[in-house]
Amino acid sequence: MTKIKLNVGASPIWDKEGWHRLDHKLKSNQGYSIAGDAENIALEDESASVVFSSHMIEHIPHFKLEKIILEFNRVLDKGGVVRLLSPDLKKIAKAYANDDHDFFKECLDEDENIRQDLGLGGMFMNFVVSPGQDTALFDRNLDKFIAGYAHLYLYDFDMLKIILEHCGFTDVAQKAFCESEIPELEEPLHVDHLPSEWKNLNQRFYKENNLIHEYDAEKGGYNINFKMTGFDRDPLSSLIVEAKKQNHIDMDNYVPMTDNPKNYNRYGNSLLRDKKFKLKCDMMSSLSKIIDSH
Secondary structure: OOOEEEEEOOOOOEOOOOOEEEEOOOOOOEOOEEEOEOOEOOOOOOOEEEEEEEOOHHHOOHHHHHHHHHHHHHHEEEEEEEEEEEEEHHHHHHHHHOOOHHHHHHHHHHOOOOOOOOHHHHHHHHHHOOEEEEEEEEOOOOOOEEEEEOOOOOEOHHHHHHHHHHOOEEEEEEOOOOOOOOHHHHOOOEEOOOOOOOOOOOHHHHHHOOOOEEEEOOOOEEEEOOOEEOOOOOOOOEEEEEEEEOOOOOOOOOOOHHHOOOOHHHHHHHHHHOHHHHHHHHHHHHHHHHHHOO
């Protein structure tokens, strides 16, 4: 049986022959597209040979990342490879501590949406926490919307290595841009009808190649007239980690990292002990499902 190759968080405009893609923005399962989220992948156990995810994990609340890595473990065959990209906390923090204006100037070429009005501190923090539409923040009474967020948390190599090894992976290694044990993954992300080489995806590049990538405030989404393919992106700021599945995790006997007394993350769920708050959450969830069904 041929194993699946899966790109998690690929976005609806990404496509690669022989690859499945999963993204929460997809409306339905169709062909090689899988609707849903990384915490609940609609695939059988040990059905995939590769799981690739680029600049997705920084959008996930950090106390949920363990569940997602465990889901990668579940769908991967033994010896299967996971490859993760995310902004590199250590590299970016070092540049901030060293007052490295050149580094952040180059980062703006990779991502022109980085905040610039608060100096290097604002640029650094924009990597850690940034505005977006992936996570909605309300006050504790659940009656006031505060903001939408994209980035929520960053990692360095040691952090990801600890999590991956706890979740059944081995041979955890930091990789250079487009360096992989899987030759197919050495192809950089690029516009599908242009040469297979990395180019900073900014408005200057789009204009030079007659491409449209513009945010439409009225519809709350982007107007885009092209498709993407390939894998690694943002070589300046990215942390790239690759690992192999060693053990299939038996969830009945698994000890979550949140049970470690050194881990304060359990406090993040403490509001659920308040009966009124939990009732409000349940009502919001039920109403959301009703609205989505129409």
